[in-house]
Amino acid sequence: MKQIKTEIIAVGTELLLGQIANTNAQWISEQLALQGINVYYHGVVGDNLTRVKDTFALANDRSDVVIVTGGLGPTDDDLTREAFQLMSGLTMVEHPASMEKIEAVFAKQNSQMTPNNRKQARVFKDSLVFHNPVGMAPGMLVHYNDTIWIFLPGVPREMKAIMVDEVLPILRKELNLTEIIKSYVLRFIGIGESKLEHELKELMEQQQNPTIAPLAQSNGIVLRLTAKAASEDEAIVMLEETKANVLAKVHPFYVGMNDETIEQSIINNLKELKLTLASAESLTGGKFIEKIISVPGASEVCKGSIVCYDESVKRDVLGVSEEILTSYGTVSRECALEMSKNVAQKLHSSIGISFTGIAGPDAVEGKPVGTVYVSVFVQDKVHLVEKFELIGDRASIRHRAVMKGFELLFNLLKQNLFD
Amino acid sequence: MKQIKTEIIAVGTELLLGQIANTNAQWISEQLALQGINVYYHGVVGDNLTRVKDTFALANDRSDVVIVTGGLGPTDDDLTREAFQLMSGLTMVEHPASMEKIEAVFAKQNSQMTPNNRKQARVFKDSLVFHNPVGMAPGMLVHYNDTIWIFLPGVPREMKAIMVDEVLPILRKELNLTEIIKSYVLRFIGIGESKLEHELKELMEQQQNPTIAPLAQSNGIVLRLTAKAASEDEAIVMLEETKANVLAKVHPFYVGMNDETIEQSIINNLKELKLTLASAESLTGGKFIEKIISVPGASEVCKGSIVCYDESVKRDVLGVSEEILTSYGTVSRECALEMSKNVAQKLHSSIGISFTGIAGPDAVEGKPVGTVYVSVFVQDKVHLVEKFELIGDRASIRHRAVMKGFELLFNLLKQNLFD
Structure with a gap:
């Protein structure tokens, strides 16, 4: 089979000003790669009629498929249709279904439709029009010379919906992709x-x-x-x-x-084993529990957390003994062990996990930045603590500490401790 | 002054496969916009000699300044120099200072330098060579016809260092930018x-x-x-x-x-007023305290948090009365008020803030998804609660709830409550 040459062009001055990155091109490229379609070029051009037209003319010469994002909206800066018309000489017509949809949106919002909104319903004659399920401007596919041209809105949500629902299946057909x-x-x-x-x-x-x-x-x-x-x-x-x-x-x-991340996997395992979880967090400051709770369904297995950033909270709320705090310090095996046990008991959870350490920028209690203890307590089964020396800045150390906690917990839940 | 036309070209197949987004072009565009330099085009081309050469030839015709990122490394896929040579006919020479540096890196690592690493020290004759403070391949600037060509490594950290240290000041001079x-x-x-x-x-x-x-x-x-x-x-x-x-x-x-975000501003105000902060978080699950603690220096003013995701934690750890829980439910003004007051008292902080609500996907206690209460307690001064009806998915509702908390707290701290 002949290699299909595909090119992706984004139209929009905001990209050339650096206000946003061209993540549309990345996402489309990834989707096409998964279909075995080769992308040869990405291009970005501003909202300028001549430059967009010239960019289109070059693409028409060198590529078999051109996907254009952006410039289909209602404002005077939206020039994609006009530039392609200038290059190709194709006729534009109003697409009745799209026009009805635009009118319906304005009617629903009880607001007056300005004439420039009609622009969005204009499509090339004989083009295949793609319904936009999440916005007003439709996409379209049109053949010109030997090149397939696909026009999509620049809003990522709209572009992605049309790509997945319509463009990918049609491209497979048009390009005769049987695999x-x-x-x-x-x-x-x-x-x-x-x-x-x-x-x-x-x-x-x-x-x-x-x-x-x-x-x-x-x-x-x-x-x-x-x-x-x-x-x-x-x-x-x-x-x-x-x-x-x-x-x-x-x-x-x-x-x-696929979607089974480590957080999701931990939640699934906890549900299956009918266990509950609580955390005591010092340097991680709630980051562990926050990630766990962001998984829908976490409420069944997650009790909560005591974020004991200040020493007094470790003592007064979590009940870490004065002796441990003065003999070993807050960043110690002993303190981590006490934290994991106490949080499980106070929050009535089957498992307690604790984090204490130094995220920086400054050393604490004479211990270097990056020293982190993570402890896990399971009533009558396990009470372990591990020391890590993590590298990176404050944000990385906190992130890595949370990942170490996930890893410890994940490995424990895999074992047959809980039969 | 004549408009300077600038073009940014990224060389690398990984971009066309969608493995990464072209954030280099975004960042460079932003820097150039701040200098008043107009970017007319972005382009991405894969590691293919002919296509890179053709892309360079077009850029040479249409642009005054071309900035190329990527393709300067040691592997056979790194073709930027070769493609430019093919297009321009300029001679390449070895740059002694860069070669010495590459040799020193290998000597320091006690590893054998393979011949292809010499490639990285090759520069165009009469080019201005830019020292790479964080990597091996140097950058360079070369004049060809009437176009200024700038070559930079594709690794963002290396590219940015060279841009800031050398390229921007030199471009200002070359382009006679006095403003x-x-x-x-x-x-x-x-x-x-x-x-x-x-x-x-x-x-x-x-x-x-x-x-x-x-x-x-x-x-x-x-x-x-x-x-x-x-x-x-x-x-x-x-x-x-x-x-x-x-x-x-x-x-x-x-x-x-500039850098004074709302979190930073809250921390600064708390420090100035010698106040401390604690949170009680239900639907936000530690997200509020996590964001506060991510600011360096938060430890001085931030006590911690009780993440009371489960009702039992609200009752047993936070001490919300059984009466409130049964009469009003966990998602209620009364519960939010009790949570903010109790967390301040239990964690010995001057201010307590609480979050309770429904992030979804399902309604709770007959209240719709998006119902959120945020309460702030300041001993002897303030005890307020606000109800919000937030829209969006689970993640958005949690994020918006945290932002509402920041807003409430920020506004309180601005008032002269604390004189």
């Missing part, structure tokens, strides 16, 4: 990216389909497996096999697949 | 973007220099004032005058300038 592309996202924790790549080096090198590619993320390490196949069923068989090969090498670090 | 551009960032809370624009409409329309432009941010509303002047002193006089005109209209909503 299915399907991905698995595998999530890991407790293993660095370079270690993971080292363990999987041979597998990654030998493996062409599915491909195995690491993606660095702030919440742990992620691998993407991508299979090309004649059908979804076939792709799944291939992905399952590759997944099994990967896990044979790095299973102890595996968290879950 | 200074200076900005103030003014932060507001408690006023919507459209309301702010409405209040300032006349001012924004009349005002050419400094310009007044709104920037939407998730932590409140931000205006940027940008002045062009012959000197920094003159720019400051102009900015101060415009700032005074702006604040004359919307002073009640003004938070602070």
Whole structure:
């Protein structure tokens, strides 16, 4: 098959002023890559008729598919249609269904529609019009010379909805793509990216389909497996096999697949085991519990937290003994152990987890920045504490401490402690 | 003065695969806009010699200044130098100082330098070489025909260091920019973007220099004032005058300038007034205290928090009375008031703030999703509660609730309650 050359053009002066990044091009590129469609160029051009027209003319010469985002709105700065018309000579017509929709929106808001809003319903004659489920301006596809032109709104939410619902399926048809592309996202924790790549080096090198590619993320390490196949069923068989090969090498670090993040996995495990959780947080300042609670359904298993940023709160609210505070200090194994046990007891939870340490910028109690203790208490089962020496600035140390807490808890919940 | 046409080109297939967004172009555009330099195009091209060469040839024809990021590294995929040479015919030479630096890095790591690393020290003859303070590949500036070409590494940290240290000052000289551009960032809370624009409409329309432009941010509303002047002193006089005109209209909503975010401003006010803060958080789940604690220096004024996600924690740890819980429910004025008072007393803080409400997805106690109460207690001074009906998904409602808390607290601290 001939290589399809695709180009993505964003129209908008706000991009050239640096007010926003061109994340639309990134997202579209990612979607196209998953279909096996090659993107050759991204371009950004401002709201200037001549420059947009020239950019379109170049794209028409060199690309098979051109996807344009932005410049379809109602204002005088929205010039995408006009520039394409100038380049192509194609006729524009009003699209009745889009016009009705725009009129309905204004009627519903009880506001007067200004004439420039009619602009948004104008489409090229013989174009395929894409319904915009979340905004007013429709998208469209039009053939010109031998190039497929696709026009989409610049608002990411609108662009994405039209891409997923309409553009991707139609492009597959237009380009005669018979292969299915399907991905698995595998999530890991407790293993660095370079270690993971080292363990999987041979597998990654030998493996062409599915491909195995690491993606660095702030919440742990992620691998993407991508299979090309004649059908979804076939792709799944291939992905399952590759997944099994990967896990044979790095299973102890595996968290879950696709949307199953470590927080989600912890919540699921807690639900299944009918356990509840509470945290006592010093340097993390509520970051651990905040992330846990951001998962819908956390309320079933999450009691709450005592954020004991000040020493007096460790003593008076959490009940850490004066002796521990004076003999060992707040940043110590002993204090962390006491914090995890006490918070479980005070909040009547089956599990207590605690964080104490130094996020910086200054050392505390003679201990260097980055010293962090994390402790987990499970009534009658476990009472452990681990010391970490984390690197980075204040925000990174706090983030890494939370990730260490997730890792400890995740590993404990995997064990058969709770039968 | 003739308009300078600038173009930014990123070289790298990873951008066309959508693995990263072209944030380099955004950042460079923002810096250039602050210098009054107009960017006309952004382009992205993959690691392909012919396509990079063609992209360079077009840029050379249409632009006065071209800034290229990426493709200067040691691998075979790094083709920026080769493509430019192919286009221009300029000679490449080894830059001795850069070569010495690369050799020193390998010597220090006790590792063998592979021959391809020499590539990174190659520069165009007669180019101005920019020292890379944080990486191995230097940047450079070279004149070709009537265009100024600037080559920078693609790693954002390296690119930014070279831009700030060397490129911007040299560009000012090369382009004969005598004017200074200076900005103030003014932060507001408690006023919507459209309301702010409405209040300032006349001012924004009349005002050419400094310009007044709104920037939407998730932590409140931000205006940027940008002045062009012959000197920094003159720019400051102009900015101060415009700032005074702006604040004359919307002073009640003004938070602070530049780095003074609302969190920072709250911490500063608390320090000045020698007050301390604690929170009791239900739906916000620690998000409020987490944001406060992320400000360095928060430890002086921030005691901590009781995250009472579960009803039992409200009762047993926070001491909300059984009567309130059964008569009014956890999502009620009465419960919020009790929470703010009790957390201040239990954590020995001068101020207590509380959050209770429904983030969704499901309604609770017959109250709709988005119902939120925020209460502030100040011993002997204030005990207030406000009800909000917030819209959005779970994450937005939690975020907006925290912002409402910031706003309430900020406004209280501005009053002369604490003399």
